[in-house]
Amino acid sequence: MQPLIKLQNISKSFDDTQVLDDFSLEVKENEFITLLGPSGCGKTTILRIVGGFEKPDEGRVFFEGKDITAMPPNKRHINTVFQKYALFPHMNIGQNIAFGLKISGKSDQYIRDKVKYALKLVNLSGYEKRKIDSLSGGQQQRIAIARAIVNEPKVLLLDEPLGALDLKLRQDMEYELIRLKNELGITFIYVTHDQEEALTMSDKVVVMNGGYIQQMGTPEQIYNEPENAFVADFIGDSNIIDAIMVEDRVVKICNTVFPCIDEGFGRNRHVDVVIRPEDIIIKRVPEDYNPKVTDTVFNFGDGNKNTLGRLFGTVTHNVFIGVHYEMEIEAGGFTWLAQNTVNYPVGTKVAIDVIPENIQIMNKPQTKDEEAMEIDI
Amino acid sequence: MKKLIKGFYLFLIILFLYLPIFTLMVFSFNGSKSMSVWTGFSTMWYKEMATDPMIVEAIWNTFTIAVAAGVIATVVGTLACIGISVMSKRSESLIMGFNNIPLLNADIVTGIALMMSFLVFGITLSWGTVLLSHVTFCLPYVILSVMPKFKQLTITNYEAALDLGATPLYAFWKVVLPELRPGIISGFLLAFTMSVDDFVVTHFTRGAGINTISTLIYSQAKVGIRPTLFALSTVIFVMVLVVLGVSNFISQRSEDEE
Amino acid sequence: MTFRKLLAAPFIFWIIAGTVIPLGVIGFYGFTTRDRNFTFENITAIFTAEHAQALLLALLLAAISTLICFVLAFPLSLILRSSGLGQKGFMVFIFILPMWMNFLLRTMAWQVILEKGGLINAIITSMGFEPLELINTSGAIVLGMVYDFLPFMVLPIYNTLMKIDDNIIEAAYDLGATHKRVIWNILLPLSIPGIASGVTMVFVPALTTFVISNMLGGGKINLIGNIIEQEFTTSANWNLGSGLSLIMMIFIVGSMMLLSKLDKEGEGNFI
Numbered sequence: 001m002q003p004l005i006k007l008q009n010i011s012k013s014f015d016d017t018q019v020l021d022d023f024s025l026e027v028k029e030n031e032f033i034t035l036l037g038p039s040g041c042g043k044t045t046i047l048r049i050v051g052g053f054e055k056p057d058e059g060r061v062f063f064e065g066k067d068i069t070a071m072p073p074n075k076r077h078i079n080t081v082f083q084k085y086a087l088f089p090h091m092n093i094g095q096n097i098a099f100g101l102k103i104s105g106k107s108d109q110y111i112r113d114k115v116k117y118a119l120k121l122v123n124l125s126g127y128e129k130r131k132i133d134s135l136s137g138g139q140q141q142r143i144a145i146a147r148a149i150v151n152e153p154k155v156l157l158l159d160e161p162l163g164a165l166d167l168k169l170r171q172d173m174e175y176e177l178i179r180l181k182n183e184l185g186i187t188f189i190y191v192t193h194d195q196e197e198a199l200t201m202s203d204k205v206v207v208m209n210g211g212y213i214q215q216m217g218t219p220e221q222i223y224n225e226p227e228n229a230f231v232a233d234f235i236g237d238s239n240i241i242d243a244i245m246v247e248d249r250v251v252k253i254c255n256t257v258f259p260c261i262d263e264g265f266g267r268n269r270h271v272d273v274v275i276r277p278e279d280i281i282i283k284r285v286p287e288d289y290n291p292k293v294t295d296t297v298f299n300f301g302d303g304n305k306n307t308l309g310r311l312f313g314t315v316t317h318n319v320f321i322g323v324h325y326e327m328e329i330e331a332g333g334f335t336w337l338a339q340n341t342v343n344y345p346v347g348t349k350v351a352i353d354v355i356p357e358n359i360q361i362m363n364k365p366q367t368k369d370e371e372a373m374e375i376d377i
Numbered sequence: 378m379k380k381l382i383k384g385f386y387l388f389l390i391i392l393f394l395y396l397p398i399f400t401l402m403v404f405s406f407n408g409s410k411s412m413s414v415w416t417g418f419s420t421m422w423y424k425e426m427a428t429d430p431m432i433v434e435a436i437w438n439t440f441t442i443a444v445a446a447g448v449i450a451t452v453v454g455t456l457a458c459i460g461i462s463v464m465s466k467r468s469e470s471l472i473m474g475f476n477n478i479p480l481l482n483a484d485i486v487t488g489i490a491l492m493m494s495f496l497v498f499g500i501t502l503s504w505g506t507v508l509l510s511h512v513t514f515c516l517p518y519v520i521l522s523v524m525p526k527f528k529q530l531t532i533t534n535y536e537a538a539l540d541l542g543a544t545p546l547y548a549f550w551k552v553v554l555p556e557l558r559p560g561i562i563s564g565f566l567l568a569f570t571m572s573v574d575d576f577v578v579t580h581f582t583r584g585a586g587i588n589t590i591s592t593l594i595y596s597q598a599k600v601g602i603r604p605t606l607f608a609l610s611t612v613i614f615v616m617v618l619v620v621l622g623v624s625n626f627i628s629q630r631s632e633d634e635e
Numbered sequence: 636m637t638f639r640k641l642l643a644a645p646f647i648f649w650i651i652a653g654t655v656i657p658l659g660v661i662g663f664y665g666f667t668t669r670d671r672n673f674t675f676e677n678i679t680a681i682f683t684a685e686h687a688q689a690l691l692l693a694l695l696l697a698a699i700s701t702l703i704c705f706v707l708a709f710p711l712s713l714i715l716r717s718s719g720l721g722q723k724g725f726m727v728f729i730f731i732l733p734m735w736m737n738f739l740l741r742t743m744a745w746q747v748i749l750e751k752g753g754l755i756n757a758i759i760t761s762m763g764f765e766p767l768e769l770i771n772t773s774g775a776i777v778l779g780m781v782y783d784f785l786p787f788m789v790l791p792i793y794n795t796l797m798k799i800d801d802n803i804i805e806a807a808y809d810l811g812a813t814h815k816r817v818i819w820n821i822l823l824p825l826s827i828p829g830i831a832s833g834v835t836m837v838f839v840p841a842l843t844t845f846v847i848s849n850m851l852g853g854g855k856i857n858l859i860g861n862i863i864e865q866e867f868t869t870s871a872n873w874n875l876g877s878g879l880s881l882i883m884m885i886f887i888v889g890s891m892m893l894l895s896k897l898d899k900e901g902e903g904n905f906i
Contacts, residue, residue, distance in 0.1 A: 051805075051809060053805050053808075074808045074812055078809075079810065080805070080809045082802045082805070082806055084800065086802035087806075088803060088806075088825075089825065090825055099810050100810035100811050103810065103812055103816065148810075383714045383718060386710060390707065393782070394732075395733070397741065397744035397748055398736065398741070398744060400744060400748055400754060401740070401743075412752065413753055413754050413756070453646050456643065456646065457642065457645070457646030457647070459642045460640045460644070460646070461643050463639045463640055464643070472650070475650045475654060475655065478658070481839075481887070482884070483842075483887055484840070485844075485845065485860055485880070486843070487657075489863070489876060489880060490658055490660060490661045491657050492867065493660045493664065494652075494656055497660055509653070510653075512649065513654065516650075520646075570735065574735075574737060576738065576739050577845075577846070590737060590739075591737060591739045595739055595846065595849075595850075598739075598743055598746060606743065607747075609740075610744070613737060617736060621728070621732065625724070625728070
């Protein structure tokens with residue numbers, strides 16, 4: 001199947017600052033794709049190029065196989081939901097939503113029905129005559145979405161649409177957006193710097209930094225198998241540690257050998273290891289317990305007691321943050337971030353274990369440039 | 378093509394705005410009294426301007442009145458803002474309403490109203506009545522520049538200063554005033570400019586023989602303009618350019634520093 | 636607290652002495668005869684042919700000048716906004732710089748150019764044509780008004796245009812609007828506060844001027860401002876002058892109330 005949107009070797013600079021460099025991406029029909037990255041990573045520029053608000057310096061944009069690189073935004077069957085809603089302040093809600101339909105010369109009856117339908121879709125039925133400034137931020141956001149989808153675009157571009165909303169409202173809107181996408185069957189291209197939004201809503205997440213794609217995949221892939229330290233660090237809290245890959249399925253972390261499941265990194269190679277805080281298993285050890293050397297040695301093959309790697313340390317910080325406690329544990333010369341529903345007070349001596357499946361091995365970037373290296377799609 | 382049309386439009390407007398001024402500047406260097414025929418370069422009109430007691434006195438009057446009116450209006454206006462800021466909302470809006478009257482009213486009405494009042498109360502028109510009148514129409518500008526700064530004032534800073542042991546006066550001087558300074562400066566500059574630029578109010582309230590640059594031009598325009606005024610307008614234009622250029626440069630630099 | 640309020644005393648005194656009392660004096664003279672008897676004559680005097688004509692002509696010329704200023708200033712502001720020249724303060728500076736030049740000097744410049752022996756006629760006659768009657772016409776007065784007050788129209792319109800969020804314009808394009816449509820349906824309605832304030836700042840001084848009409852009309856064309864001025868200088872009839880001023884003020888207040896409705900938030904405010 002041919003992709004709905006295809007970005008081919010796009011480069012773009014603003015005043016000598018290269019924002020995008022040879023960027024390529026394909027978006028399939030009906031996909032909810034999220035461009036995720038810190039500010040300045042080029043994600044908004046991509047959205048604006050797709051919307052037609054910026055022309056790429058190099059490269060082409062295809063829509064249903066046709067080159068639309070030079071097509072102005074008012075000719076594209078693509079609509080945008082802007083970051084700060086960009087509702088027309090001098091029109092009421094009905095007029096705002098009807099704006100695009102009026103331009104395409106639809107009949108009054110059609111427009112009236114469509115506006116009504118769009119308002120119903122965003123749960124704001126009967127708001128036609130209201131003024132923009134009488135609405136809350138969340139309501140304005142819904143109107144902005146209604147104004148875009150009423151034109152039945154093939155693609156909806158959303159530029160951090162939830163950025164200005166508070167947490168509770170944001171979560172409600174996330175579900176709303178998923179529902180809308182499923183009901184309307186349009187392709188969403190969503191831009192955000194909020195990893196939680198990206199993971200909750202998307203079919204596919206594109207993690208970006210410095211104008212390059214760092215990793216692309218399903219939310220699960222991105223979260224569980226980050227391909228490099230940037231992705232790991234950007235997606236959720238992580239422990240990213242220097243380690244040595246002793247051989248296939250054996251990694252040495254803080255001078256302690258841990259079994260893992262990764263292969264093919266070679267022997268005695270320096271690698272980065274990612275361990276999620278919730279994957280750290282904490283066990284309380286007696287005050288006077290002195291770990292014996294054997295406790296930290298991994299016995300190959302016998303498959304019993306010491307199948308896990310193990311480090312010993314002390315809890316140095318402990319904060320209750322809702323569902324669980326977030327702790328810092330000094331162990332093996334590294335400060336580990338750990339989460340647990342059980343409270344281990346500061347000063348508690350603990351052992352920490354990680355099961356092999358939760359140890360994610362990544363190649364170490366050699367230089368800064370390589371860190372921003374484009375990963376093959 | 379579109380760009381060309383836009384550029385041409387801007388060019389036409391610039392031409393319209395500057396050609397008349399430019400014409401005056403060119404003929405200020407003309408060797409004769411003619412205002413249409415170029416008879417050779419000369420600086421005679423500048424020399425004549427500098428030695429014409431009428432012009433020199435008019436320049437002197439214009440600037441002394443503007444400085445005095447600016448200073449008085451700024452002091453009275455800033456003090457008033459302090460007072461108004463602790464008043465009730467109702468008295469504030471009442472005072473601000475009256476404050477807006479001279480601002481919105483036609484100059485000619487302000488002028489004749491002040492002139493009649495002076496004469497009714499037995500005050501002879503003089504240099505002083507011009508000054509008093511200028512303060513009257515400058516005050517609203519000062520209030521409008523300073524008052525918004527009062528609204529933005531972080532009152533906690535003042536309270537923090539008191540909390541740290543400052544006397545109210547010291548706290549005002551060291552904490553509040555610096556925050557108000559931009560408003561006060563722009564208020565003074567606005568008052569100064571309005572005063573320099575005024576003709577109508579001065580026309581009605583000046584005493585016999587008192588001339589400012591504006592009234593001098595007006596009376597000469599009736600009997601016949603001499604090129605000394607072209608020289609004067611060239612000097613004024615260059616001065617405006619320098620003053621605005623410098624103040625732009627300063628504000629740009631202070632923004633950069635921030 | 637009360638001490639701080641006292642700081643406003645000099646200002647309040649000044650308002651009373653410089654604004655309230657003088658307006659009262661105008662009111663007093665406007666409604667009395669020279670012998671201090673109450674009368675409406677000074678007010679109804681507006682209906683005499685000479686006065687009515689002066690008022691109507693002033694209204695007409697002021698309206699024409701305001702319209703011309705708007706027609707010139709709106710595209711200018713649009714160009715400044717769209718070309719990005721607006722961001723560079725320098726371009727805007729060029730268009731409002733003349734505002735800081737003495738207004739009498741600016742008017743005088745046109746007097747010099749339009750005069751019988753002035754620059755334009757010198758050029759015309761040198762090409763072998765008959766000299767034109769340029770000065771002392773209504774056209775010359777309108778030209779002077781437009782020239783003097785154009786920056787006052789440009790600045791507020793430009794300010795409101797620059798305040799419009801780029802996203803709003805992009806949203807309109809995004810929804811399929813053409814360039815023309817964006818101007819008519821988005822930019823024009825959104826700059827109404829600026830237009831209203833620009834119109835006030837051009838219309839009121841144009842309506843009440845006596846300087847421009849005197850310098851460029853050669854004393855032959857009388858506007859209401861000229862009539863009033865003459866009552867205080869040459870004719871010395873304060874009562875009639877005050878009465879006519881009151882009439883003129885009705886028009887000022889009326890036009891302001893009309894326009895302030897369009898600029899509720901004071902967005903287009905100049906200061």
